[in-house]
Amino acid sequence: MYKVKVYVTLRENVLDPQGNAVKGALHSLNYREVQDVRIGKFMELIVEKSDRDIDTIVKEMCEKLLANTVIEDYRYEIEEVVVQ
Amino acid sequence: MYKVKVYVTLRENVLDPQGNAVKGALHSLNYREVQDVRIGKFMELIVEKSDRDIDTIVKEMCEKLLANTVIEDYRYEIEEVVVQ
Numbered sequence: 325m326y327k328v329k330v331y332v333t334l335r336e337n338v339l340d341p342q343g344n345a346v347k348g349a350l351h352s353l354n355y356r357e358v359q360d361v362r363i364g365k366f367m368e369l370i371v372e373k374s375d376r377d378i379d380t381i382v383k384e385m386c387e388k389l390l391a392n393t394v395i396e397d398y399r400y401e402i403e404e405v406v407v408q
Numbered sequence: 409m410y411k412v413k414v415y416v417t418l419r420e421n422v423l424d425p426q427g428n429a430v431k432g433a434l435h436s437l438n439y440r441e442v443q444d445v446r447i448g449k450f451m452e453l454i455v456e457k458s459d460r461d462i463d464t465i466v467k468e469m470c471e472k473l474l475a476n477t478v479i480e481d482y483r484y485e486i487e488e489v490v491v492q
Contacts, residue, residue: 325443331450346451346473355469359409359454366415366450367430370443385439389430 325407326371326378330400332391333364364396370405378402409491410455410462414484416475417448448480454489462486 334340343361350358367390371378382400391398418424427445434442451474455462466484475482 333450333452343451349473350469353469353472355465357456357458357460357465358469359456360452362452364450364452366417366448367427368417368444368446368448370445372441372443374441376441381439381441385434385437385442388437389433 325373325405326369327403327405328367328369328371328378328382328400329403330367330369330382330386330390330398331364332367332386332396332398334362335395335397338395365390409457409489410453411487411489412451412453412455412462412466412484413487414451414453414466414470414474414482415448416451416470416480416482417446419479419481422479449474 340362343363346363347358347361350361369382369385371381374381379402382402386398386400387393424446427447430447431442431445434445453466453469455465458465463486466486470482470484471477
């Protein structure tokens with residue numbers, strides 16, 4: 325069994341209106357130290373072992389569904405977990 | 409200057425309809441190995457140094473705005489960055 329963590333973030337040059345909105349809200353709560361906020365997705369998947377290579381599967385899932393590669397970057401971490 | 413990474417995830421006992429929807433979509437793309445999907449938020453903040461303690465500020469921001477602590481857990485990583 326594998327535990328996969330996927331981080332999907334907007335590319336640097338892509339505007340982040342949601343991040344700007346959160347920054348504005350933090351400023352109104354008097355956290356003026358905050359210079360920038362970028363918001364992305366964090367996904368945790370539990371994936372069963374199979375005859376397919378786990379890295380290939382995860383990369384494909386990111387490319388096909390989990391990230392919009394036109395405007396988003398993704399990275400992932402794969403951890404093998406022992407099932408009791 | 410600090411770079412802060414915040415991870416907000418639904419609590420274990422909270423239903424994740426979005427995660428279930430993504431799991432269904434992955435299954436329809438023939439990734440049947442996927443057993444579970446949990447979706448959360450990943451935020452990157454740039455925070456200027458001030459006289460306030462950075463850990464206190466980040467914890468307060470999470471508690472007040474970035475996470476809904478009734479149904480979400482949060483964790484964060486603080487990294488000091490040198491500005492050229």
